Amino acid sequence: MQPYFFIRTDNQCVKINFTDIAYVEANRNYVRIVAHNRVYLVLLSLKQLETILPSNSFCRVHRSFIVSLDCVVSFDQECMYLKVGQEHKKSIIPIGNQYRKFLHQNIMLVASEVRQGVKLSSVNIESLMENAKN
Numbered sequence: 001m002q003p004y005f006f007i008r009t010d011n012q013c014v015k016i017n018f019t020d021i022a023y024v025e026a027n028r029n030y031v032r033i034v035a036h037n038r039v040y041l042v043l044l045s046l047k048q049l050e051t052i053l054p055s056n057s058f059c060r061v062h063r064s065f066i067v068s069l070d071c072v073v074s075f076d077q078e079c080m081y082l083k084v085g086q087e088h089k090k091s092i093i094p095i096g097n098q099y100r101k102f103l104h105q106n107i108m109l110v111a112s113e114v115r116q117g118v119k120l121s122s123v124n125i126e127s128l129m130e131n132a133k134n
Contacts, residue, residue, distance in 0.1 A: 005052055019070070020036050023068060023091065023093060025065055030044070031049050046066065059106045059107075060099055061080060065093050065094070067093055081093075
């Protein structure tokens with residue numbers, strides 16, 4: 001598979017490399033392709049573009065957004081932060097509830113912190129103190 005596609009804009013065909021794309025946003029009947037050096041508005045549906053983009057590098061994270069996994073800086077349950085362009089401007093992209101599982105399937109999460117509220121009662125503290133003395 002070739003690592004690029006062409007779009008028609010300003011009466012010419014312009015080549016867009018997959019590696020140049022930071023994210024794609026749906027805008028009615030158009031998609032807004034945000035590349036590192038330029039933004040393109042193309043008469044195409046997000047679903048059509050989703051079939052063109054390689055699934056190992058791009059992930060749909062919202063009804064209106066597809067992101068390049070290479071540009072992801074961080075994310076939480078509600079949104080993700082991407083670096084875009086030469087100045088590394090940050091863009092905030094929402095994560096839709098129904099797309100969250102696709103994101104977790106497409107990334108490798110190596111370690112995860114576990115937060116549990118620890119409540120010690122006075123009985124637990126006293127028994128710990130006795131055990132420490134013995």
